[in-house]
Amino acid sequence: YNEVELVWEQPGGITGEWIHWDDGMNGQSIGLTSGGDFMVASRWDPAAIGPYDGMELTKVNFFPCCDQSSYTIKVWTGANAANLVYEQVLTTIVVDTWNEITLDTPVVINAADEFWFGYAIVGQPAGTHPAGCDIGPAVAGYGDMISMDGVTWDSLAGLGLDYNWNLQGYVVGSDGEAIAINPTPRVQTSTVRTQRLSQNSPFSCSPFVKRVNELPARDSRSLSGYKVYRDGLEIEEITDPLILTYLDDEGLDAGDYEYYVTAIYTDPAGESEASNLAPITITLPAPVNATAVCENPPSVVVEWELPPMPVRGLSHYKVYRDDVEIADNVNNLFYIDTEAEAGERTYNVTAVYDVGWESEFSNDAVVIVVGTDGLSIPLITELTGNYPNPFNPETNISFSVKEAGKVTLEIYNIKGEKVRTLVKGHREAAYYNVTWNGKDNSGKQVASGVYFYKMKTGKYVSTKKMILMK
Numbered sequence: 001y002n003e004v005e006l007v008w009e010q011p012g013g014i015t016g017e018w019i020h021w022d023d024g025m026n027g028q029s030i031g032l033t034s035g036g037d038f039m040v041a042s043r044w045d046p047a048a049i050g051p052y053d054g055m056e057l058t059k060v061n062f063f064p065c066c067d068q069s070s071y072t073i074k075v076w077t078g079a080n081a082a083n084l085v086y087e088q089v090l091t092t093i094v095v096d097t098w099n100e101i102t103l104d105t106p107v108v109i110n111a112a113d114e115f116w117f118g119y120a121i122v123g124q125p126a127g128t129h130p131a132g133c134d135i136g137p138a139v140a141g142y143g144d145m146i147s148m149d150g151v152t153w154d155s156l157a158g159l160g161l162d163y164n165w166n167l168q169g170y171v172v173g174s175d176g177e178a179i180a181i182n183p184t185p186r187v188q189t190s191t192v193r194t195q196r197l198s199q200n201s202p203f204s205c206s207p208f209v210k211r212v213n214e215l216p217a218r219d220s221r222s223l224s225g226y227k228v229y230r231d232g233l234e235i236e237e238i239t240d241p242l243i244l245t246y247l248d249d250e251g252l253d254a255g256d257y258e259y260y261v262t263a264i265y266t267d268p269a270g271e272s273e274a275s276n277l278a279p280i281t282i283t284l285p286a287p288v289n290a291t292a293v294c295e296n297p298p299s300v301v302v303e304w305e306l307p308p309m310p311v312r313g314l315s316h317y318k319v320y321r322d323d324v325e326i327a328d329n330v331n332n333l334f335y336i337d338t339e340a341e342a343g344e345r346t347y348n349v350t351a352v353y354d355v356g357w358e359s360e361f362s363n364d365a366v367v368i369v370v371g372t373d374g375l376s377i378p379l380i381t382e383l384t385g386n387y388p389n390p391f392n393p394e395t396n397i398s399f400s401v402k403e404a405g406k407v408t409l410e411i412y413n414i415k416g417e418k419v420r421t422l423v424k425g426h427r428e429a430a431y432y433n434v435t436w437n438g439k440d441n442s443g444k445q446v447a448s449g450v451y452f453y454k455m456k457t458g459k460y461v462s463t464k465k466m467i468l469m470k
Contacts, residue, residue, distance in 0.1 A: 003313065003354070004280055006228060006246045006256070010265045011272060016058070016172035016220070019044075021143025022164040026098075027135030030161065033202055035126035039074065040320040041081060041118030041145040041153070042167040046111050048142070052171050053111035059170035060117055061100045063132025064093045067296035069124045075107045076116040080153055080396050081145075087120075098166070109171065116145070117169050133163040143167070148202070171396035175180070225264045227271065230257055237264070251313065254284045284351065284359040285309055287317065291384050292347040292365035293398055293431045300337040300369060301398075303387065304349045304362055320348045320361070334387065340369045378431055383455040383462035386436075389397035394437040397422070399455050404428045409458040411436060414450050427457070438468055 008295055032038060055352050071093055075086035086107050093099050109115055121130050133156075138144040143164030144156035149429055156163055228236040228246045236246055258279050263272040285307030292302045302319060319327040319335045322345060327335050337347075345368075348361040366379055378400035386397045401407060409423035419440045423432075436453075448470045454463040 003247060003251060006259050008220050008244055008275060016170050018168050018170055020168035021135040021139040021233040022166050025134055026063045026132045026166050029129035029132045031124055032127035035124045037121045037122045039118060039147045040131050040165045041116045042165060043142050043145045044395050045116045049109055049115045050111045052109050055109050055171050055173050056106035057109060057117060058106045058167050058172055059102050061098055062119055063098055063166035064095050064130060065132050066124060066128040066130035067095045069130045070122045070127060072120045073101055074120055077113050079114055081116045094111060118167055132166040134166060136162040138162045138164050148351055165366045223263060224266045227262045227264060228258050242332040251357060252282045253357040254282050256281050257451060284353050284357060286359040287349045287351055287362040288350050290362040292367040293384060294367050294369050295431055295433060298340050298369050300340045300367055301334060301345045302337060304335040315352045318350045318352060322346055342370050344368050381457060381460045383464060386466050387463060390469040392469050394435055395466060397434045397436060397453055400431045401427050401457060405458050409434060411457050412452045419446060
């Protein structure tokens with residue numbers, strides 16, 4: 001009953017991963033010597049894109065270098081980029097810098113097939129170099145794909161150019177969930193190399209610029225997990241960012257608690273601010289309807305009932321007499337105290353839950369105990385109950401009479417028909433126990449089912465329910 005389940009949502013902000021083959025910096029740009037149209041792309045075969053299966057491409061980052069050309073972001077699937085699955089015409093670009101484009105519609109990655117993303121250039125003037133790239137070396141066949149006819153794709157390396165396009169894709173989990181995979185970025189050397197083109201090459205290159213156009217600063221931290229706090233103290237660290245729940249299975253004492261969660265990041269390492277506070281009150285329900293009856297002086301029978309609500313994690317009970325513990329590890333709903341001293345005695349019961357936490361006291365069960373040579377006088381007139389219940393073949397019905405008088409105790413079936421009269425006549429003030437053996441007034445065994453027993457004396461009337469189960 002004293003376990004707390006904490007649930008939270010993933011943090012906003014960076015929850016994805018930039019994937020790319022280039023080194024993240026612009027070294028130069030490339031164009032067609034005579035101008036015209038062409039397409040560039042970053043290619044990912046199933047092995048390379050496999051860790052991102054089912055995730056979504058939401059952004060493309062590229063480095064345009066000619067404002068006299070038009071650019072269209074494109075995404076393809078299949079060998080040789082056979083299937084165009086997405087395109088987005090760009091109406092505004094900023095040349096000679098990184099342009100981070102958010103896709104109007106995210107593209108889901110299916111790692112069973114090749115995955116390509118890049119852009120098409122239309123209307124490149126001769127002598128310009130619209131497509132930015134790094135200084136290499138090329139990841140041949142992956143980071144350097146080009147098509148000059150819109151159908152056939154070649155690797156720049158195979159055409160005498162050892163570069164990768166400045167192309168990067170931002171991948172997030174489906175519905176924006178965090179990515180748990182953080183591949184090590186590809187590291188490039190910083191050596192500036194001279195690229196020699198053949199005299200008949202269809203390409204022209206801009207002069208090398210040694211790493212001046214770097215990727216804009218951005219928060220590329222990777223979510224690695226969470227920390228859970230209770231009342232300001234860390235109680236758990238979770239190292240899987242996809243786990244969004246924590247069950248405090250140690251058990252808690254009754255009281256008020258406050259929880260919060262922080263997000264843990266890597267590259268660089270850090271911890272977020274605290275989430276909102278999640279307050280909770282733990283209540284350990286106490287037993288109810290405790291009674292105490294002195295039946296065979298000085299023995300006292302103490303009985304109680306479960307709390308009137310669902311109870312989980314209940315271990316056992318403790319019994320107290322006059323605020324002093326007299327019994328532990330009680331696993332029944334009754335206890336017989338054989339050591340009570342004469343006088344007025346107050347009994348209480350507590351419930352003990354997981355890890356030994358204890359409830360508050362039950363109600364007071366007060367009884368007057370006399371020695372073995374005297375009688376116990378009840379403080380109240382009461383139909384206490386029957387035990388066991390359900391029963392078979394017989395049950396004991398307990399009641400007390402504060403003042404002497406006429407008492408009746410009768411059994412009725414569920415139709416309201418009288419089945420048996422157990423008590424009828426004068427009774428002195430005392431505690432009583434009457435046994436019903438499940439038979440009617442004629443001595444015939446009654447059927448299984450629900451029965452009611454009714455006690456009446458003076459102005460006091462009480463009815464309770466019992467079950468005969470065969």
